[in-house]
Each structure stands twice: as C-alpha cells, then as structure tokens.
Amino acid sequence: MMPTSTKGVLGHFREPDEALAAAAKVRDAGWKHFDFLTPFPIHGMEEAMGQRRSWIPIATAVLAACGILFAQGLQNYVMVWDWPMNFGGKPHASWPAFIPITFEAMVFWAALGTALVAIVAGKRDTVPQPPPMVVETGATVDRFVLWISATDPKWNPAEAETFVRSLGAQGVRLVDGGADA
Amino acid sequence: MTRHDASPYATVMGDGQLTGRPIVLAGAGPYGGDLEVPEPLVTGGKTWADVDRDICMHAERFPTRRWWIAFAVALSFLGLLVFSVGVLLYDGMGILGVNHPVGWGSFIINFVFWIGIGHAGTLISAVLFLFRQQWRTGINRAAEAMTLFAVACAGIFPVLHLGRAWFAYWLVPYPNARGPLWVNFNSPLAWDIFAISTYGLVSLAFWYVGLLPDLATVRDRATHPWRKKLYNAMSFGWTGSHRMWRHYESAYMILAALATPLVFSVHTIVSFDFATSVIPGWHTTIFPPYFVIGAIFSGFAMVITLMTFMRGYFGMKNYITLNHMEAMAKILMLTGMLVGFAYSTEFFMAWYSGSEWEGFVFRNRAFGPYGWAYFIMFTCNAIVPQVFWWKKARRNTWVLFVVSILVNVGMWFERYVIVVTSLHRDFLPSSWGMYALTRWDYAILLGSFGLFFTLFLLFVRVLPVVAISEVKGVMDPKVARSAPEDPPTAAAPLAAQEA
Numbered sequence: 262m263m264p265t266s267t268k269g270v271l272g273h274f275r276e277p278d279e280a281l282a283a284a285a286k287v288r289d290a291g292w293k294h295f296d297f298l299t300p301f302p303i304h305g306m307e308e309a310m311g312q313r314r315s316w317i318p319i320a321t322a323v324l325a326a327c328g329i330l331f332a333q334g335l336q337n338y339v340m341v342w343d344w345p346m347n348f349g350g351k352p353h354a355s356w357p358a359f360i361p362i363t364f365e366a367m368v369f370w371a372a373l374g375t376a377l378v379a380i381v382a383g384k385r386d387t388v389p390q391p392p393p394m395v396v397e398t399g400a401t402v403d404r405f406v407l408w409i410s411a412t413d414p415k416w417n418p419a420e421a422e423t424f425v426r427s428l429g430a431q432g433v434r435l436v437d438g439g440a441d442a
Numbered sequence: 443m444t445r446h447d448a449s450p451y452a453t454v455m456g457d458g459q460l461t462g463r464p465i466v467l468a469g470a471g472p473y474g475g476d477l478e479v480p481e482p483l484v485t486g487g488k489t490w491a492d493v494d495r496d497i498c499m500h501a502e503r504f505p506t507r508r509w510w511i512a513f514a515v516a517l518s519f520l521g522l523l524v525f526s527v528g529v530l531l532y533d534g535m536g537i538l539g540v541n542h543p544v545g546w547g548s549f550i551i552n553f554v555f556w557i558g559i560g561h562a563g564t565l566i567s568a569v570l571f572l573f574r575q576q577w578r579t580g581i582n583r584a585a586e587a588m589t590l591f592a593v594a595c596a597g598i599f600p601v602l603h604l605g606r607a608w609f610a611y612w613l614v615p616y617p618n619a620r621g622p623l624w625v626n627f628n629s630p631l632a633w634d635i636f637a638i639s640t641y642g643l644v645s646l647a648f649w650y651v652g653l654l655p656d657l658a659t660v661r662d663r664a665t666h667p668w669r670k671k672l673y674n675a676m677s678f679g680w681t682g683s684h685r686m687w688r689h690y691e692s693a694y695m696i697l698a699a700l701a702t703p704l705v706f707s708v709h710t711i712v713s714f715d716f717a718t719s720v721i722p723g724w725h726t727t728i729f730p731p732y733f734v735i736g737a738i739f740s741g742f743a744m745v746i747t748l749m750t751f752m753r754g755y756f757g758m759k760n761y762i763t764l765n766h767m768e769a770m771a772k773i774l775m776l777t778g779m780l781v782g783f784a785y786s787t788e789f790f791m792a793w794y795s796g797s798e799w800e801g802f803v804f805r806n807r808a809f810g811p812y813g814w815a816y817f818i819m820f821t822c823n824a825i826v827p828q829v830f831w832w833k834k835a836r837r838n839t840w841v842l843f844v845v846s847i848l849v850n851v852g853m854w855f856e857r858y859v860i861v862v863t864s865l866h867r868d869f870l871p872s873s874w875g876m877y878a879l880t881r882w883d884y885a886i887l888l889g890s891f892g893l894f895f896t897l898f899l900l901f902v903r904v905l906p907v908v909a910i911s912e913v914k915g916v917m918d919p920k921v922a923r924s925a926p927e928d929p930p931t932a933a934a935p936l937a938a939q940e941a
Contacts, residue, residue: 364703366636
C-alpha cells in the first residue's frame, strides 16, 4: 500500500459493451485488485475480468444433500425407530411416502442456504479495498464503473489514472480516504 | 432525447405504437435484406436513469388520495377478517356451513384457491427465467409479491380448518412432552405442511434476492440519512460490484432451477390431499397435473388483474406494455384449454373406468343439484378464455381485465365443485346432504381478499414494484445510456475529494 491515503481510481463507461472491452484490457494489463460496479450484470464479464466461475453451485449441492439427509433421518427415526405404528399393515420404512417431504426439505435447505451463502460470498469476495460507500458512483443508476484499488501490486496513482483514461473512461478521478476514511 | 441516434426503439413512445409483431428494418439485415427485431420491452424512450425515477417514485412520495381510498377499502375487509376469525375462534366451527357429509367446506376451497393464485409469481420468476422470456422482467417483482401474499392468505385456512387453531403447532414434528407424539409422515396432510411452508419461504428468499440490487438503488436515491441506512442494511450493503454479481447471478439461476420443480411439487402435494383418499371424484391420477395447471391458470388471471391496476393507477404503461399483457393472455388461453382438457378427461375416465361410483359422481357434478357451479366453472375456465384467439381481444385491457376476473371466479368454483360435489352425496343415500356457505364463510372469504390487497398496497408503497436491475438489463443501451456530457452522477458533497 502506498503511504498516501489514496484509495484508488474511479472511471465510468456509458455502455455495457464498453465496460466489457475495458475489463479485458485491465485484466491483460496485469491489474489484480480491480472491480466493475454496474447497475445490472453483464454477460461475459466474469471472463473479461479473469474470474473463475462462481462456486455457489457446489454449496447448493452440499446443502441439498444435507436437506435430503435431514428429511430421511427425521422420517425414518420417527416412523421406524422412535414410535413405529402400523398403518394398514404397511412397512414402517415406507420410503415412497417419505419422498415428498424429502424433496421439499432438499429444496428448502438448498434454496435458503444458497441465498444466504450468495449474500455472504458477495460481501466477502470484494477487492481488498472497495470504493468507499460514500462516494457516489452512479453504479446503481446508469454507470458502469471501473475501480482500481490502491492495494494493487502495480499501484501508482499517476499511472493508474492515465491507464483508466486511456481506456476511454469518463469522469476519471483518484479517490482519497481523506474525509471518509 | 436527441442522443438516440440509430436505435429503432428510440421512437416507440407507448402502447399505441406497439403491434405485437417484430419491427422490420428495411435494408438493415445481412446482404441488404430486411432485419426483424422484436419490439422494445420498455417504451417511451426511457433511459436507465428514468427507470429509477419512474419506479422508485411511488415509494418516495406521500401516498396519493387514490392509494388511501384503496387502502381504506382493503383495510376494512381485513378488519372483517379479523373480526370473523375472532368470532369463529370464540364460537367454534358451528357457525360455518360444514356439516355431515360435507366436512370440507369453504376453508379448503379458499386454501386451494389462494395457493393456486400463489403459483404464478414463482412460475413467472423461475420458469420464464429459465426459458429466457425477457418480458418477465416487467411483471416478475409484483407477481412474486402477489405469490407471497396469496400464500399468506392460503396459510390461514388450514389452520382455521383444524377447529382448534391454537393447537396448530402440533402439525410440526418437534420433540415434545406428549410422548413424544409425532406427526404421521405417511399422511399427505403432513406433506402439505412441509410443501406450503417450503414454498412460502423459498418464494420469500427468491423475491428478496431479486430485490437486493433494487434496494441499493433506492438507498442511493434516498436523501434522508435514516432511510439510506435502512435500505443499505436491507440490501446487505449492495454496491453493484461484479464480484457480487458473479455469485448473485449464479445463485439466482440456482434458485430458479430449484423453484421450478417446487412450483410443480406444491400443488401436486395439495392435490394428494384429495387424490390419496378413496372418495370418488378425488381418487384420480389426473389430479396432480390438473391442480398444477389450474393453479398456474388462476395465478396468471390474478397477475393480469393486478397488472391492469399497476398500468392504470401507477403509470407503469411504459414498463408493462400491451405486449406484456398479450403474452400473459396467451398463457391464460393455453392453460385454460389445458384445464378444459382436464375437465373433459375426468369425465371420459369416469365413463371409461366403468366404475359405478365414479360415474355417478361425475353425472351428479354436472347435472345434479350443484350443476350450476359446474356450469360456472366450465364456462369461465374453459370457454371464456377462448376469446383470446383474437388478437384484438388479447390487446384490449378491458377484455383482459374482465376475463381475468371471470377466470378467478371460475377457479374458485372449480375448487367448490371438487370439494362439495364429491362429498355431498356419500356412498349411502341415507348420508346425502347439501352444503351452503354461511355468512361467516362469506365474511372470511371476503376478508382474505382484504388481507391480500392490504399487503399488496403496502408493498407498492415501500418497495420497487418493478425489478429495476432486470428491466435495465433488457433495455437497448443506445437508448438508455447516460448522456456523455453528464457530470458524475449527483456529484455529492461527500464525493468532493476528487483528485
């Protein structure tokens, strides 16, 4: 990190295609701690930013398996072990009757878990130093904002600013920690 | 609006210019041929910044007189619900129409009716999402909210139907001091608890995940610091970072993929409540698909009803265009025909099975003392939607509105027919009887509409009623982008530390 309080450089694009092209250039120029803040997701951005596919599906699969185990465990414990009862001479472990709840529990665990995991993952998987929240970027309105964090190994304020300008970004500015640090 | 250089969408200002057919750009295609592009999903030459303004506006200003009037009406019906439920709990089930042999009455009818309505929201969000139907973006938020409120209405009825509603928690399997005495997992009624609660909570999660980016938009527009803090917390500090979007999109896709079979499973399990019994008229294998398609049908009818209001009273005509309404009309007609097909199949099977009991129940259904209900059901559900073969009817909001109301009436009567006509003439003629709703049945039914509309009216006041970030994604950037000369958005005093 630089001794100054500069946190990074911001610049924005007006169209998703411009942002996509810029992202590939930033990636190719060797920047690591950069991010795009956009009003909606852009197709192909993961690749342009050099990110791997999200690992959320794996979390979902694990959670779904937990749901299945939970439902099967509960139903078999209750119906076979804890209080077996004779319903019309059918077997205690009447597995077809356990399918609906097993399915519902699988969806329940997987869906709610995925939602929570995605929120937490999104919060944690940021650049080491995201733009301060108080800086109004317009990224939730109509701007596709590029942020290069000052924590980047290549960081040099003047160079970064020139580089972002060279991408054709508008409103390029360095942001310091100053008032809001 | 001068910067809309080449886009064919820049000049489409409203419903009057939409035809429901592609726009033909002469000479713009390959080799100098014509290029056909679909009509825009958002009209009026809106920019992305306009979308924020138009949609957040309703949550940012003091409610209009119209809203207050609608809210007062809805709230008084909610009051009716609270009062009648109070009377019901105090006096007991005797004040209702249920009797012997019709032991399942209006509460089961209302439960299936509301749960059915609740199906369109998740269908629109999940199934149409997986099928890449981009027109869903205009209506999915409100439809998902509708789902949640319909499930809330539906949830009341089985609990009240228990008779001793204060023991409703006995339905949940938990270690207890009664043995522990567990629920019977072989029973479809126990499956129902899991299905409905899963559906309600997963729909809530799906809806909320969809809301996150829009809550951040509302936050960034907020001027009051407390409002900013509140919406920031609600959006979990959403910044729009693509590192967040990456996980978000993945999660949203998975939620859609999980919600799709869930939609089908829930009404399937609701139909098991009937189909696993041995009552003629209920004990049929067609019930799961028949219930699911009926649910989608009634849900879409309610979506059309609500969208008509949103277009009219909330000025959403640029976002929920006639093309959206036409698409919904087509789904309504398709599902209406499937429902009609199910009615006919049931009749055919009653005859073809050679089962005396089954045959009697169906003859009795259509031509017995409740033939009028069957007639209403069949007319409203299978015949009325046929009007949508005509494009003029699909694009006329009055026709759409009237049909949607009739379908809702018809679908309520479908459940009435299923529940009442299968029960009222038992196997022995000595156990025959008739069923009629009492004033309390009616009061609680009307009251449930009060709950539904109260919740919906509160929703349109506090949250973005259209999925802002999704709508932005389907707009043409050439029309929607910001002006190049714009200074950095709302160059706020706090952001004055520019280099």
